[in-house]
Amino acid sequence: MDENIILSIKGLRLESVAGNVIVDNVDLQLRKGEVLGLIGESGAGKSTIGLSSMCYARAGLHIAGGTITLGGTNIAALDAEGRRAVRGKRIAYIAQSAAAAFNPAHSLMDQVCEAPVLHKLMTRAEAETWACELFVALDLPDPLNFGARHPHQVSGGQLQRAMAAMAMSCRPDVLVLDEPTTALDVTTQIEVLILLKSLIRQYQTAALYITHDLAVVAQVADRIKVLRHGKEVEEGLTEQILHRASQDYTARLVAVRGAAASERAVASTVKPQTVLSITDCHAYYGDFHVVRGVSLDVKRGETVAVVGESGSGKSTLARIITGLLTPRSGEILFQGKALPPALGARSKELKRTIQLVYQIPDVAINPRQSVQGIVGRPVEFYFGVGRAEVLARAKELMALVELPLEFLDRRPGQLSGGQKQRVCIARALAAKPDLIILDEPTSALDPLVAEEILTLLRKLQRELGLSYVLITHDLDVVHRIAHRTAVMLQGQFVAFDETDKIFDQPEHPYTQKLITAVPEMRVDWLDEVMAKRQTAAA
């Protein structure tokens, strides 16, 4: 056996309490200083495998078979006490949401130093010195005093880096990174990615990098393992997976990410009539000025995207258009007539013409209603037709969103994420609207499913002449369906123009920063960015 192999998993099998096989016969080997990317859609079992490399299974699951060998010992055979001695010390975990992983009641230093002191590796003073060293390596502000802060006093990106410090506190042989940058904004993601990569390089730590984003994993991983439905699809060197995938599924995953550059919204659907026009709109939450003088217009059959990072005010803009938030000043015209700002002041007819599709389909439809009830209600409510007609229309809508008719009797719990989002779209269409506001319609979905939803949205626009206002942080999505794009920063539009123009000749520095921060599907992209920054600094 190769003596460089630090972690070796053979024939791993996890079952749920009900007896379903969640992970089936997965093998995995990790050498010292090597990064292995685990990639797959939700439900592929990648997080489950990541956790079981520490011999941990989430509630409702148990490890039913296989060996997990860490540096020569099979930890699957250890008792709870033995496993505890290994976890955090020799193998450490970085979770997706740092905000949920830190205890808000303790200072960051207490939490970073906890593990080495508990494992009796260092004294508290040694641990603190080491922690400060890590804070420096992770480029955290004021590293000597950073540890005194509490989790709510630092930003999301900083907290994610603090968690990396916590994981490194015992100098583990293996790091498990579970979607460490997914919850971050794109400009923050690149910072964290650069620091994680240099941290892994500097300390020669082996790592399992779990993500659904191929472009991200391409930057850090030496090898990539593709998973689907708890089984391995294929494994290969990063370069090989990106360019010469042997399995069809992998090729499709790669293609979806690459499609952005080739596909563009078709101009032919756009008609000259203006559907919605907002002029100099200001909105506040209490005293906080969220939207600062935004002007926007949407034409018939057009998709206008509003792009921005969290906190930029783009969702607030959606709330203003739907009437959930009354702006303090500014004029909103809908089809040439003034639109009452408050929802209560809008007529039933006006409410009908503007519909909203939410980000997370799981909470956007009532779990206790049948699909027929969900889709049929707007038909009954707005058009006051009889039961037979409601049913006929519901069937029509199911055909429009490409769902089988027998789904009408199902409850949301019996549908997948993509199917639920289709139901949400059908509900919006049931009102026969002129304008649909899409609030991050694909960001909770897997890439292949998201792609199908985007295709559906384009088809519906072509057939029904709908106008869309698309709220998103995902530039890839914008590329594919938006005719015009507005870039939002701190409540203002820094750019509003044809999508192609925004992407090809970005003028505002923030737009440039946003576009260059999106990882590209090349292995050396991140290295290039790092090199560029170094030259710029020098």
Next chain:
Amino acid sequence: MKLFGHKLTASAAFGLAVIAIFIFVSLFTPWIAPYSESANVAGTWDEPSAKLLFGADQIGRDMLTRIMYGSRMTIGVALAITTLSFIIGILTGLVSAVVGGWVDVFFTRLVDVMLSIPSLIFALIILGVFGSSIPVLIMTIAVLDSTRVFRLSRALGMNLTVMEYVEAARLRGEGLWWVITREILPNAWAPLVSEFGLRFCFNFLFIAGLSFLGLGIQPPYADLGGMVRENAAAINFGMMAPIYPATAIALLTVSVNLVVDWMLSIDARPSGAQAEL
């Protein structure tokens, strides 16, 4: 054994069996009781025999018959109170949560005031002033008890009203009644049903307690609390008479609690297992 797709524990099965017996007896008392409600068939506190299974009460009526009629009365009144208090509490609680603003302030402050007065004292005052008839009893305790239902359903409503499907219904222009009955209530049933069981227990004990003090259900109607009081003196002579109605009270209360415990345990653990360490 399974019920509603969930495995029934031994204690829950016992609880359900006892509740089933009580319900059956309460529904069919006049047909299955060995004697009529007020017939004197023996001497004071006669010992149990084949003819009188639990002996006789303080004026020679059959104890078993009296317990059957007593259960029927006490359970019926407690059920009426709990149902009424849930109707009042759920409606006001959900309206409070959904509408918010001054409506919410009005109801919560009103409930705070009512909760600040000990409910037994409050009930004693009302019953003392209006006299203890069964309708007054039901109304008084239902209103008092609805404050607790209000708090629960308001909290549930607060959590559900921020869900996006509720927002979607509001955006559509749906009225308050639709939002409450179609969007929120179906998602709040599970905790409300368990709470119904618990509140029923409290009300059952409360009625029994009031009757024991002489302010609840009045003779000649049989009721379990009143029977404990009437027969209390028998203890002095080393006789079992008051123990029988007291046991009936305890048995039903414990059984309902066992079933509610089981229902809550289902609700809390959807995946049904602990993490493997």
